Amino acid sequence: MYHVVLGVDDDEAHARQCARDIVDLPGESTEKRVTIIHSFSDNPSGASATQIASVREASDLFEAADVEYDVEESSGDPAEAIIDVANDVDADLVVVGGRKRSPAGKALFGSVTQTVILNAGRPVMVTGVTKEA
Template sequence: MYHVVIGVDDNEERAMACARAVADLPGDASETRVTVIHSFTDNPSGASASQLASVREATDFLEAEGFDVEVNESSGDPADQLLEAARETDANLIVVGGRKRSPTGKALFGSVTQSVILNAERPVMVAGDAA
């Protein structure tokens, strides 16, 4: 069975871009397992990943497309958590959402997507985002 790990933040458009990219992969959905992971960097309300609109929308879409979907949550650096989840589950592919940022913005604030691409031990797909 093919296994895809999707990193989802709070942005619903990026989450859906990732979900649509997975749905567009070749092969039958019933032969692909998807793990949607959200890493909390700050969670004062104690919410679970499944309560986030971005996670719910991506999960609902993928399940409607026939994928077996699991939701995982973690806390800490999102890139590190996503890479660790991919290693632990021996994922075949990591999918992350991209967004347009200036070079200065990347240097000042870092980039989860960039960190995942540079440190992944497996293929990474970046799903585009208009924002």
């Protein structure tokens, strides 16, 4: 069995594509375990991660594919949260959704994906979003 950590933000299309790509990884569904992590940057309503549409989207795909999963939540820096969870569960793979950004945009605003790639210390798979996602 291998353990995958999936970092999910509020983008449902990214969550859906990441979940599909995890389901499509080699091996049977029973050989995969996924920890979905959502990090709140602002949560005045006190919502839980399972109430976030993108998290529900990924969860629904894992349930349909019979892939074991759990949901974690945190607050603060999303990249740090993803890396911390990956370390805590000793993940075999980290999956995050990528976005097209200009080099200036990455320099000015940072990139969760870039930070995870550079600091995870384990394999990272970056997915894009296809038109049908």
